[in-house]
Structures are given as structure tokens and as C-alpha cells.
């Protein structure tokens with residue numbers, strides 16, 4: 001099933017410029033189509049998670065938002081401007097997964113040095129350190145900082161231009177639970193002031209806990225787009241599994257209450273919210289047997305939405 005909720009339609013009329021406007025974006029690398037027609041409009045102040053399996057096209061999308069890659073087709077605008085221009089104006093900055101830190105500088109020196117390179121940072125170095133929760137470790141050498149502290153340092157550096165849009169590409173990969181929690185607490189406290197945040201992640205619970213809106217990407221396309229609450233509702237669905245030799249996918253999908261049907265050999269998996277109705281139909285109108293009804297969790301929903309039955313690219 002594809003969650004077809006259009007957040008634009010649900011929200012108040014959009015009167016201003018979108019923070020991000022991707023329209024029919026395609027990006028190819030040789031024979032590989034990394035992004036295959038993504039259209040996405042993000043309003044100022046939204047916190048959006050890009051979720052998807054390896055190779056889904058998340059990083060390529062992020063790179064285009066940062067002006068690091070250009071689309072082959074379609075348009076990308078950040079606050080109504082070409083991405084490179086928006087980056088140049090300090091409207092957008094990024095927290096990347098790794099690199100960019102010198103381990104022999106202290107945390108405070110790193111932020112001050114970056115501030116000097118910026119010329120006139122709109123956020124003072126001390127304020128950026130405070131907002132990133134680094135005041136207590138300001139004098140520590142970067143090389144002695146934990147992975148979580150180093151990521152918060154990248155966050156502090158990204159705050160210097162006081163960007164309207166903050167982009168984070170898998171920012172907590174490799175961090176332990178406590179580090180991830182501290183990192184996201186800092187990001188969330190900052191986002192509460194109205195900054196737009198887009199983050200790519202593999203961690204479902206991060207998307208669930210910190211995003212207002214979750215965009216599932218699979219094979220370069222958006223397969224679901226909804227609020228965190230809608231994603232939870234999606235996860236609340238259940239599955240009826242039954243043995244039904246010779247079943248045809250199209251016929252199963254047409255059964256009332258079925259959102260998605262899968263046939264695996266003699267076994268069928270029917271997903272939907274009203275599983276009683278589905279089970280009743282199977283028992284009264286088909287020869288299905290061995291019925292089992294199970295709840296789906298967020299992980300299942302994610303796998304169902306991003307499962308790749310076709311040959312890998």
C-alpha cells in the first residue's frame with residue numbers, strides 16, 4: 001500500500017515560498033537511475049525524515065538540495081533559489097555523516113575557526129556551542145570527543161550562518177543510544193524555534209520520534225509521504241496469512257478491506273486494517289485454510305513499503 005496523504009492538502013494554504021521544492025527530479029549515474037521522478041514540497045518549519053533502504057536515492061536527493069549534484073531532469077529550488085545560491089547565502093547548511101573535523105583543535109577552537117571562515121556568522125560561536133549542548137566540553141580536543149559529541153560539533157558549525165534549512169544525512173550512524181538521544185535533543189530544541197530540518201535516516205524510531213513528516217523513498221521514488229501520526233496509523237494495520245493454492249494477486253487485492261496483497265507460493269498475505277472482514281471473506285468465499293492474523297509494526301510497514309521484489313539496480 002502507498003500512503004497517498006498529501007501533506008500540502010492537509011495543511012493551511014501555502015502562502016509563502018516553499019523551503020524546498022523538488023519538481024519531477026531525475027538523477028542518473030550512467031545506467032543507474034538514482035532518483036526517478038521525485039516531486040516534494042516542504043514548508044518552512046517542517047521537520048522531514050527521508051527514510052529508505054540502501055541505495056534508495058536519499059543521499060543523491062540531499063546532494064541536489066545542497067547544490068552538490070545537478071538533476072538531469074526536473075527542478076530543485078531551496079527557498080525559491082537554485083541550491084548553490086541558497087547555500088552561498090547561508091540559507092541552508094548541512095551536517096554530514098563524517099569528515100571535516102581536525103582532531104588536534106578543541107571543540108571551541110573548531111567552532112571559532114569556522115566562524116572566522118564564514119566572515120560574518122549570524123550565530124556567535126558561543127551561542128552555537130550552547131545550542132548544540134557542547135558548552136561543557138568546549139575545551140576538549142576534538143580527537144577525544146565521542147562520536148555523538150563530534151556530530152553535535154558538526155551541528156554547531158552548521159548553525160553559524162543561522163540557516164533557514166538544516167540538512168542532515170544519516171547524522172547518527174554509528175552512535176550509541178545515549179549519543180543519539182543527546183544529538184536529537186539538541187536538534188529538536190533548535191527546530192522548535194522554527195528552523196526547517198530535513199534528515200535522511202535508516203532508523204525508523206528516529207523518523208517516528210523526531211519528524212513531523214516522513215517520506216519513504218524506494219528505488220528513487222517516493223512510495224509514502226505522511227505525518228508521523230499517519231505513519232503510526234499505517235503501522236497499526238494487520239496481516240492475514242493463509243494457505244490458498246492458485247490464488248491470484250489481483251483477485252486478492254480486490255477483496256474488501258485489503259490494502260495490499262502478496263502471494264508467496266501457496267501462501268497469501270493480505271494487509272489491511274479490518275482483518276476480521278478479510279478473514280470472513282476468505283473463509284466464506286474461498287478455500288483458504290490455516291488462517292493467522294498478526295499485527296504489523298513500523299518495521300513491517302517500512303519493509304512492505306520499501307521491499308524490492310524486482311531485480312536490483
Ligand SMILES: Nc1ncnc2c1ncn2[C@@H]1O[C@H](COP(=O)(O)OP(=O)(O)OP(=O)(O)O)[C@@H](O)[C@H]1O
Nearest residue numbers: 029032034052053054055056057058059060061313
Ligand atoms: N556518484 C555515483 N556514481 C554512480 N552511482 C551512484 C553515485 N552516487 C549514487 N549512485 C547510485 O545511486 C543509487 C542511489 O544512491 P544513494 O546514495 O542516493 O542512496 P541512499 O538512499 O542514500 O543509500 P544509503 O542509505 O546506502 O546511503 C545507488 O544505486 C548508488 O549506487
